[in-house]
Amino acid sequence: MTPPTRMLATPVPFARPDITEREIEAVVRTLRGGWVTTGPAVAEFEEEFAAFVGGEVYSVAVSSATAGLHLALEACGIGPGDEVIVPTWTFTATAEVVRYLGAVPVLVDVDPLTLNLDLAAVEGALSPRTRAVVVVHFGGLAADTAGVADLVRGRGIRVVEDAAHALPTHGHGELVGAARHSDAAVFSFYATKPVTAGEGGMLTTRDPAIAERARVMRLHGIDRDAFDRYRTDVAGWEYDVVAPGFKYNLPDPAAAIGRVQLARAHAMRDRRQRVADWYLREWADLPLELPAPAEVGDLHAWHLFPVRLNETAAVDRDGFIDALAARGVGTSVHFIPLHRLTYWRTSLGLAVAQFPVAEDAFSRVVSVPLYSAMSDVEVERVDSVVREVMTS
Numbered sequence: 001m002t003p004p005t006r007m008l009a010t011p012v013p014f015a016r017p018d019i020t021e022r023e024i025e026a027v028v029r030t031l032r033g034g035w036v037t038t039g040p041a042v043a044e045f046e047e048e049f050a051a052f053v054g055g056e057v058y059s060v061a062v063s064s065a066t067a068g069l070h071l072a073l074e075a076c077g078i079g080p081g082d083e084v085i086v087p088t089w090t091f092t093a094t095a096e097v098v099r100y101l102g103a104v105p106v107l108v109d110v111d112p113l114t115l116n117l118d119l120a121a122v123e124g125a126l127s128p129r130t131r132a133v134v135v136v137h138f139g140g141l142a143a144d145t146a147g148v149a150d151l152v153r154g155r156g157i158r159v160v161e162d163a164a165h166a167l168p169t170h171g172h173g174e175l176v177g178a179a180r181h182s183d184a185a186v187f188s189f190y191a192t193k194p195v196t197a198g199e200g201g202m203l204t205t206r207d208p209a210i211a212e213r214a215r216v217m218r219l220h221g222i223d224r225d226a227f228d229r230y231r232t233d234v235a236g237w238e239y240d241v242v243a244p245g246f247k248y249n250l251p252d253p254a255a256a257i258g259r260v261q262l263a264r265a266h267a268m269r270d271r272r273q274r275v276a277d278w279y280l281r282e283w284a285d286l287p288l289e290l291p292a293p294a295e296v297g298d299l300h301a302w303h304l305f306p307v308r309l310n311e312t313a314a315v316d317r318d319g320f321i322d323a324l325a326a327r328g329v330g331t332s333v334h335f336i337p338l339h340r341l342t343y344w345r346t347s348l349g350l351a352v353a354q355f356p357v358a359e360d361a362f363s364r365v366v367s368v369p370l371y372s373a374m375s376d377v378e379v380e381r382v383d384s385v386v387r388e389v390m391t392s
């Protein structure tokens, strides 16, 4: 590897949130309003989010996607002994929520092109104890939720979408979150995600029972509606508790950020699309596998831009990461597949040979910077540094 031709004056970080004066003013307004926990901003955020994904869903704001996935599976009745199918190609949160409920995640391999769930692998993992499948829209590319729904129809198996990367993402012409083929979809507003609130999440569902259960369980199992139903003279301090719930509510200052970000979501995606198009065009001749685009007419959220280095490349994954770092370009790896992590490997008794596609991808995959706050100068730097490292 040749030494860097020039050190960059300002490094290009792997990710940077796209925060404007509008988000800052919205938080200040909320703080001046004096309401700092869950309140009117959350109610408005929920309403706007439901409208954003098509208006036919209930939406429940939560403190994280992890919390939302936990609530979704809890509301689906997942419990001890149940099996939940989860792709190995995801973040640990997708599987840990299954454990929260005493259930067993059954990890499956992914499709080599998209790194999303492989329907044949899901079919092969079905057992009489299977109670749910979690679909992850990796990197912001829609997975085949409808295909999973068709596969499990009539078997009493629930489908939950981990949409942490998918805002906004289209699959078959519909925004992820419309939840037409799933019991619920869950989004993340973590700092690095395409729409951020600092921290936070949103659950969407067409099922009023799931929405109601998630609302009750996100705040200590307090059921004010059920209480009000039997009393007309309820005092403000009275409430009932119907289950040992959780503390998963979203505070108003976070919702204020989220509302502005949601209004900018399509514009921010458009910017990421332009950056992705740039990389796809410029790197077509390099010895690496570029990420799959969305189906014609669909939107890719482009949360991530994962490239897979070819075996013939002069540099391997770790060498590529080091060479980019030496030239001031941040990278990351999405994902270390779950079956490689100590807890999952040992508690589920897994071997790498069970996941040939994920293993091959993991040995070659690197995510390069792609976010709406990138300047053209930064995109050009990433482009030229990647070209320099791949062709030297």
Ligand SMILES: *Cc1c(COP(=O)(O)O)cnc(C)c1O
Residues within 6 Å of the ligand: 063, 064, 065, 066, 067, 090, 091, 093, 094, 136, 162, 164, 165, 187, 188, 189, 190, 200, 201
């Ligand atoms: C980030 C992420 C989560 C968790 O999101 P939080 O809001 O941080 O809880 C879940 N699943 C996937 C695939 C993620 O990337």
